[in-house]
Amino acid sequence: MIESKKRWRMEQSDDQIVQHLQQALKLPPVSAKLLASRGFIDVDKTKAFLNMNETSMHDPYMLHDMDKAVTRIKQAIANEELILVYGDYDADGVTSTSVMMTALQLLDAQVTYVIPNRFVDGYGPSERLFKEAYEDGVNLIITVDNGISGVNEIQLAKELGMDVIVTDHHEAGEILPPADMIIHPRHPLGNYPFGELAGVGIAFKVAHALLGEVPKELFELVAIGTVADLVSLHDENRYFVQQGIKQMRESKRPAIQALCQVAGTEQNLIDEETIGFLFGPRINALGRLADAGPGVELFLSTDSVEAMSLAKLLDTHNKERQGIVSKMTEEAIAMVEAGETGLDPHVIIVAKEDWNPGVVGIVASRLVEKYYRPTIVLGLDSKKGVAKGSGRSIAGFNLYNELAKNRDILPQFGGHPMAAGMTLSIEHVEELRNRLQNQAEETLSEEDLQPVQKVDISININEIDLKSIESLKQLGPFGMGFPKPMYCIERVNITSMRKIGANQNHVKMELADGPHTLDAVGFSQGNLADELTPGIEVSFIGDIQINEWNGRKKPQFMIEDAKTDEWQLYDIRGIRQVNRWNQIIQPEQTLYLAFNQKTIQHFESLLNVSITLVSGNQPSPEPKPYIVLLDIPHDEEILETILTHIQPKRIYAHFYAPDSTYFEVMPSRDHFKWYYGFLVKRPSFDLQQHVNKLAKHKGWTTSTLFFMTEVFFDLGFVKMNNGRIDMQETAVKRDLAESMIYQSREQQMQLEQKLLYAPYMELRQWFDKRLAEQTVPEEEQQWI
Incomplete structure (x- = not known):
């Protein structure tokens, strides 16, 4: 038996719907099954999903404040006011900045951009950068992929006399920032039909409205930001990514060509996995370790040499990021295993001095993969008394909402139900751990804490x-x-x-x-x-x-x-190097069984585990799911009783047999007849002295002669005294089969044939038959 790592949850699809989709849309069975399992029932809607076009996009003016924002931006362009695009340091923020910059440059705007430094400014609007913008003469700030949580910072910008347009997609707090316009797909006063746009998607909608037409050349940037930010690929997001991938495969943009080269991928094979696993991590690496500005420069560049240089910079940072993540993950796992987060935590919070806050989100994801618990990873700065970090969650635990319940100790936080970033005082870390643990215990059931894989x-x-x-x-x-x-x-x-x-x-x-x-x-x-x-x-x-x-x-x-639910037979017969097979066995779930004391003496130092001796006067041990049969029993029945009692899910068959008799010839009745006649003619015979000569004369082995002698002794035909055989004249005639020694030898040879020397499938069939029997009554389980 092998248990799956996750609980498989199989989706069900209606066979009639599958056939209908298959026939109506000319789909192969597997494609029709997949669509049906995901809720596609209506043929027309399925066809529209499979064949999206420009009509899949919504009117950008349906976004709240879009008309006002376009009017204000065009006014700034006409008046030659200085516009600042205020971005974010991840892939969504970098591409959002690039899209907004491109649109404004096409309109000949006086525009510049800035991306906050994660380590200096933190996430979102920064008072420092807003003050610098004011000193530089900026009249209008447009945030992209951030701003919805920057209440105080935007209030400062307004007090300085600058106008602010917020474009963002992150969760809004209870209080909206005092911006002049807020373009958000889930604005409380809006009615936009699709609320899952990425930051770059919103920037694209603004660009569409400003330019008066769809800026198709920007689809590739929108696709990168949308995939990298892990937003839902439904509705117009799906169309953006479809068109972006199609465009990237033939793109002349130097950035795309350079990214393909440093990532070692063919441009004509770009797909969503290329973006998610090759492009996204390289773009994100900049902001995780340093300044994300070169990412924007890469996408705005029209020079292939410059683009290649910038792409190599991204690649170098990504390799450095991988090394840091690996080291931090090992340290975090060691802390969890040492019990620093509690004995049975519902929420994992790990924190350490000088952990790089730029990669804590990745480390949190790794811990969620390993432990399947909502996880927060914090980097501590003891000089400032601040902890900065990132969290990742599991289904059933809305991380943003749960953090929101702790606003009194979380001066800064933001994000989504499954991911969030935060800053708090070091002295409140333990308090946050305790609170979230209590919240999780109330929210998450034991079933919620078991990872599920949707199939x-x-x-x-x-x-x-x-x-x-x-x-x-x-x-x-x-x-x-x-x-x-x-x-x-x-x-x-x-x-x-x-x-x-x-x-x-x-x-x-x-x-x-x-x-x-x-x-x-x-x-x-x-x-x-x-x-x-x-x-x-x-x-x-x-x-x-x-x-x-x-x-x-x-x-x-x-x-x-x-x-697999089937029991399994592991054939480790003949493998003398114990470490070769013992390393694959889970000792805490395994019974090591021996039928001979000598076997225990042989293995106890090699295995370093407890070995149970199977004998006739001890109670049965507590069954375990796996057993190791170290040697061969004397009696087939005792092994059958063990199997029916334990019903093991795994059997490791070693069958150590240093004194195997299988390849020795069993003397025939003619052998015994000749030897008995030989002894009758010599009432007293020194076998010890003459055994070699006699064996050579008959072409037998010395062990054969000793065995036949033991059988005669067992039957009372002879007496033995220091190697001398004396015939018993009054011996009663008896059959060889009455000798226990003869029976034992015959039985041992048969068992060795069945267990030790049988081909694998024959051995499995032997066990199959025994395991199919019912468990024996408890009162009969006296085999140990």
Whole structure:
């Protein structure tokens, strides 16, 4: 048995709806199944979703204050007023700044931009930078991807005499800033039909309204910011990303070409994963470690040499960021494992001096992945007495709302239900930990704390071909709100399996369902090669992709998780190096069983675990899900009783047998007859002295002679005295089978044949039959 790492929640789809979509839209079965599982029922709406066009975009003037903002901006342009675009240091903020700058430059505005430094100014509007803007002669500030939480700072800007237009998409607080205009898709006085725009999406809507037409050349920037900021890919966000990816694949923009080169990817293959895993982290790395301004310069650049230089700078910072994240994550995990966040925390809060506040969000995400708990990671600055950090959450715990309940100790915070940033006094860190722990205990159930993996559809191997996979790609882009599909392949066999990779930490398999086969790869899943055994049916979840090698294309399943309810037999017979097999066993869940005292003496120093001796006068131990059979029992029945009592989920069969008799010849009745006649003619025979000569004469082994002698002694035919055999003249005639020694030898050879030397599948079948029996009554469990 192997339990899945997460609870799989399988979505259900109506077969009739699947068939209807498949026929009406000419879709392969897998694509129709996926759409149906995600709630697509109506053919016309599904068709519109699959074939979005410019009508998918909403009128930008539907956004609250858009008309006023456009009027004020055009007035500033006409009067040659200095405009400041005030951005943010993440990928959304950088692209938002770039979009707004491009639109204003196209209108010949007197415009500049600034992006706050995370370490100096923190997130959002900065009094310092607003004062500098005033001194530089700025008349109008336009915030992009921030500003909704900058109540005091914007009040200062107004007092200095500057006008402020806020464009933002983050959660608004109870008090809105005193800006002249606030353009927000969820403005309390607005009625915009789609509230999930990214900051760059709102900047794009402003650009659209200002220019009087759709600035199509900016779709690629909107796509980058939208994907990188993890907003929902529904409605016009989906259209933005579709068009942006299409544009990027043929883009002449130096920034796109340079990013492809430093990321090592083909421009014509750009997709949402390229943005999310290659472009986004490099853009974000600037603001995490230093000044994010070069990101804006990269996107505004028209010179390929300059763009390449800037892209290399982004790449260098990203590599540095990766090293910092790795070190901080190791330190954070060590703190959690040491119990510094509590013994059984519902919320994890870790804090340490000098942790880089630019990467705490990434570290928080890593901890959520590992522990599945809402997590906040804080960098402490003891000189200033301040803790700055970032949090990531899980389903069922709205991090923004829960933080909002603690405004009295959180002077600065903002974000979303699943992610937030904050600044607080160091002296309030423990108080925040205690409060959030109590809030989480009230909010989250035990089930909420178990990670769930949504599985879209179950598919058969024979449904997976190149055409189906290509069709699935057409359903993209995938992301937040419309995630990359997760597929399940149920109860298939593994026909081959091996570890791959330099560190042997990945696995490659061939899966089979009847005559149909499919290649499968699991990255960082090398443990499956140790845990999965032949002859069982396994279910997998993961993604399906096309693997291209030497010009050949084949479907390939990318394993995310696996499980099987079947018991498993691990064949570790003949592996003398104990460490080779013991390292894959979980000792706390395992009973190590031996049937001979000598076996315990042999293994106790090698295994460093408790070994249970199976004998006839001790009570049964508490069953555990796994057992290791270190040696072979004397009696088949005692092993059968063990199996029915424990009903193990895993059996590790080692069967150490230093005195194996299987390959020794069992003397025939003719052997015994000749030997008995030989002894009758010599009433007293010194076997110890003549055993070698006699063995050579008959072509037998000396052990065969000693064994037959022991049988005769057991039957009362002879007496033995210091190696001398004396015949018993009054011995009663008895059958060889009456000898316990003879029976034991015969039984031992049969057991060795069944257990020690049988092929794997025969051994499994032997165990299968015994495990199918009912558990024996407790009063009969006296085998130990």
